[in-house]
Amino acid sequence: MYSPLIAIALRDDGVDAVSVHERPELKGQPSDREVLRAATREGRVLVSNNAKDLVPIVDEFALAGEMHLGVLVTNDVTFPRTRDAIGLMIQSLARLASRADDEMRDDCQFLVRQDRGGP
Amino acid sequence: MTRPFSLRMENDTHERLRARAQKLELSASQLANRYVREGLTMDEFPEISFVSTPEGRRAVLASRPRIQVIDLVATWQGERQDIESTAKYFEVPETDVRGALRYYAAYKNELDEAIRKHREAQANFEQVLARRSARARRATA
Numbered sequence A: 001m002y003s004p005l006i007a008i009a010l011r012d013d014g015v016d017a018v019s020v021h022e023r024p025e026l027k028g029q030p031s032d033r034e035v036l037r038a039a040t041r042e043g044r045v046l047v048s049n050n051a052k053d054l055v056p057i058v059d060e061f062a063l064a065g066e067m068h069l070g071v072l073v074t075n076d077v078t079f080p081r082t083r084d085a086i087g088l089m090i091q092s093l094a095r096l097a098s099r100a101d102d103e104m105r106d107d108c109q110f111l112v113r114q115d116r117g118g119p
Numbered sequence B: 001m002t003r004p005f006s007l008r009m010e011n012d013t014h015e016r017l018r019a020r021a022q023k024l025e026l027s028a029s030q031l032a033n034r035y036v037r038e039g040l041t042m043d044e045f046p047e048i049s050f051v052s053t054p055e056g057r058r059a060v061l062a063s064r065p066r067i068q069v070i071d072l073v074a075t076w077q078g079e080r081q082d083i084e085s086t087a088k089y090f091e092v093p094e095t096d097v098r099g100a101l102r103y104y105a106a107y108k109n110e111l112d113e114a115i116r117k118h119r120e121a122q123a124n125f126e127q128v129l130a131r132r133s134a135r136a137r138r139a140t141a
Helices: A005-012 A032-041 A051-064 A083-097 B011-023 B028-044 B069-078 B083-090 B094-106 B108-140
Strands: A046-048 A071-073 A108-110 B048-053 B056-061
Touching (some): A108 B108, B028 B048, B056 B069, B069 B094, B083 B094
Parallel strands (some): A046 A071
Antiparallel strands (some): B048 B056
């Protein structure tokens, strides 16, 4: 779970991002499965640091033939969940958001760190 | 370790327990044990609740069940054990962070192990995906 401030800052940068915290129907939803379905309905990629819970769900979707628009997993070492690292997360996600909408369809990838001035 | 314990239960409650246990593929005894254990813990730590995940039951913030206690603890550690910064990061009241930390103090070994496994899973999965990508690049080169 990341800070809701990240989605707010991304929107300020023109990226269509939303935090689960901002969705009353998902705020109390403990199931990552339902959160992934909600992301798919809204045409979104799901970003999470919780590989342990999400990877089995991605596999479950594949086995059931259920489509999603992608899952981006993060590493707590690369992207620490602290206020100092919020900027790094925003830069890295903003860079990725410029890619084609369906590029990650049914895929699961790790978010790559994009430091300011990086490639 | 367990010990036998008998109690008188209302008929309706007993039926609901059996039905719920069947749905979860648990015995009524296992589910009753879980309810009592977690109920006692929630009485002691009112800021904490429990949810089911693919990895089993997890302690979460009662007010924000998407936030696991291990998330709060990891951020608190990353924020040099600053409760105010941790609360601001997740936009939750400081009382929630304090409650999660009281729970952490009581179950420190268990939660440290959960954090260790969580990070290990991230690292392992990242390596697997990197190997898969490298193979795909070689195959298309």
